[in-house]
Amino acid sequence: GQNIDQPTEMTATEGAIVQINCTYQTSGFNGLFWYQQHAGEAPTFLSYNVLDGLEEKGRFSSFLSRSKGYSYLLLKELQMKDSASYLCAVRDNGNNRLAFGKGNQVVVIP
Amino acid sequence: DSGVTQTPKHLITATGQRVTLRCSPRSGDLSVYWYQQSLDQGLQFLIQYYNGEERAKGNILERFSAQQFPDLHSELNLSSLELGDSALYFCASSVARGREQETQYFGPGTRLLVL
Numbered sequence: 422g423q424n425i426d427q428p429t430e431m432t433a434t435e436g437a438i439v440q441i442n443c444t445y446q447t448s449g450f451n452g453l454f455w456y457q458q459h460a461g462e463a464p465t466f467l468s469y470n471v472l473d474g475l476e477e478k479g480r481f482s483s484f485l486s487r488s489k490g491y492s493y494l495l496l497k498e499l500q501m502k503d504s505a506s507y508l509c510a511v512r513d514n515g516n517n518r519l520a521f522g523k524g525n526q527v528v529v530i531p
Numbered sequence: 532d533s534g535v536t537q538t539p540k541h542l543i544t545a546t547g548q549r550v551t552l553r554c555s556p557r558s559g560d561l562s563v564y565w566y567q568q569s570l571d572q573g574l575q576f577l578i579q580y581y582n583g584e585e586r587a588k589g590n591i592l593e594r595f596s597a598q599q600f601p602d603l604h605s606e607l608n609l610s611s612l613e614l615g616d617s618a619l620y621f622c623a624s625s626v627a628r629g630r631e632q633e634t635q636y637f638g639p640g641t642r643l644l645v646l
Contacts, residue, residue, distance in 0.1 A: 454634070463533060463621060463637040464574070508574065516579070516587045517562065517625060517633045523573035 425522035427509055432528045433499055441494045441507050441525045449514025455483050455494045456508040458524065464508055467494070496527070504529045534558065535624050535638035543644045549610040552641045556603055556624030562586065563605040564625075564635060565597055569618040580605055581627055612645045619643075 424446045433439040445453070452471040456464035470476055470485035470492060482495040494507055506524035513520065534557035544550055556563050565577040576589035580599035591597075594612075599605045609616060619642050623635035 456637075461619070461640075461642070463535075463639050465533070466634050466636065469634065510574075512633075513587075517627065517635070518564070518576050518579055518587045518589060519635060520576065521566075521574040 427522040443509030537638035554622030560624035562627035
């Protein structure tokens, strides 16, 4: 089985940097995804990590440590449109099913 | 726009009824996944189809069933509906051709309200 844990909510100021953590316990691991979801809308793909280390993609970076079962998503130069839920999802070994955490709600204030 | 389409966008029905949700994957994608998202549970994987065949099953109730047709679109059937089935139902698709990064792209969802 899989257990994915994320903090529930955080508030940050426009222009700031915010780090969203995700810890997981899984019987099989084949990659970790981060998705952004605005309320009532579809999750949209942000980043993917399968090896340890940092993946940078513009204002968003994601880090993975497989030995620690830990990942974080770093959002830089926060904008109001970044107010959303950020979902961490672990891919099962052997198939492509994703197990999602409950998401971390980020609220960006002026 | 992910390229995945879902219909209908909203659905209101009564307990005990049966509904069908439809999903068309992105062009070229062979795999379709169904997820349920309720306020207290987050996104829960229901079932995956690959090129017409069931590939993986998650927390899908026996009252729910799905299929993928030869043109690769998929339908999720929900029967004997209960109040607790009210949720957002998402479909996602991926290429599923053995590449390392099999990103799933999500459709806009169907919001189901059971009264």
